[in-house]
Amino acid sequence: MTITIRRATPNDAAAYARFMSHPDVFAALMQMPFTDEEVWRSRLTDSCAPGKTDLPLAAELHGKVVGSAGLHPVGSQMRRRHVLTLGISVAPEAQRQGVGSALMAAMCDYADNWIGALRIELFVYVDNARAIGLYRKHGFEIEGTFRGYAMRDGEYVDAYAMARLHPRPPQIATTKTTA
Numbered sequence: 001m002t003i004t005i006r007r008a009t010p011n012d013a014a015a016y017a018r019f020m021s022h023p024d025v026f027a028a029l030m031q032m033p034f035t036d037e038e039v040w041r042s043r044l045t046d047s048c049a050p051g052k053t054d055l056p057l058a059a060e061l062h063g064k065v066v067g068s069a070g071l072h073p074v075g076s077q078m079r080r081r082h083v084l085t086l087g088i089s090v091a092p093e094a095q096r097q098g099v100g101s102a103l104m105a106a107m108c109d110y111a112d113n114w115i116g117a118l119r120i121e122l123f124v125y126v127d128n129a130r131a132i133g134l135y136r137k138h139g140f141e142i143e144g145t146f147r148g149y150a151m152r153d154g155e156y157v158d159a160y161a162m163a164r165l166h167p168r169p170p171q172i173a174t175t176k177t178t179a
């Protein structure tokens with residue numbers, strides 16, 4: 001099993017449009033039906049622009065793009081700079097092969113060891129057992145339930161708020177110097 005995680009580029013747009021068009025994928029997210037390559041090229045161009053602090057990731061399984069993830073600031077408030085949010089999806093034919101876990105591990109490493117973020121938070125529909133299992137595996141806990149959180153295929157569905165706190169909040173290094 002060869003899984004490669006790398007920064008996404010606008011050239012991943014066609015692959016993203018393919019798996020984001022699948023009802024099992026877009027219905028589990030906040031995405032809409034009738035997406036296409038141009039929509040994803042525009043989004044990826046925006047999130048890859050110089051100066052953006054988002055981390056757009058793509059996952060390849062045996063050289064084929066089958067997964068996407070993004071780690072993002074939660075907004076512009078200075079007092080929430082220690083908080084990030086994330087999104088993740090894997091093509092149906094590539095699920096249950098470790099791709100989602102590889103993307104989560106990469107995002108948690110980036111947040112913990114290169115940003116020092118104290119909190120990663122997200123929402124997940126209460127019936128999305130696959131994603132809840134993935135998030136629990138990577139240290140997320142349910143913090144509450146939002147009733148009627150979003151419209152999904154004709155009904156309002158509930159969502160859990162989940163979050164993961166940094167397991168080892170960073171400290172100033174105590175390395176001895178020779179000076």
Ligand SMILES: CC(C)(COP(=O)(O)OP(=O)(O)OC[C@H]1O[C@@H](n2cnc3c(N)ncnc32)[C@H](O)[C@@H]1OP(=O)(O)O)[C@@H](O)C(=O)NCCC(=O)NCCS
Nearest residue numbers: 028088089090095096097098099100101124130131133134
């Ligand atoms: C959630 C999702 C990203 C998981 O990706 P994946 O590549 O299948 O995940 P992995 O194979 O790495 O599995 C990692 C863990 O996720 C959990 N998991 C994955 N599929 C599961 C399932 N069908 N039932 C229960 N838990 C599941 C398990 O804890 C699993 O760990 P294990 O293999 O040690 O049991 C994928 O199912 C997906 O893209 N779903 C549609 C989009 C979506 O729901 N995104 C999240 C929105 S909040």
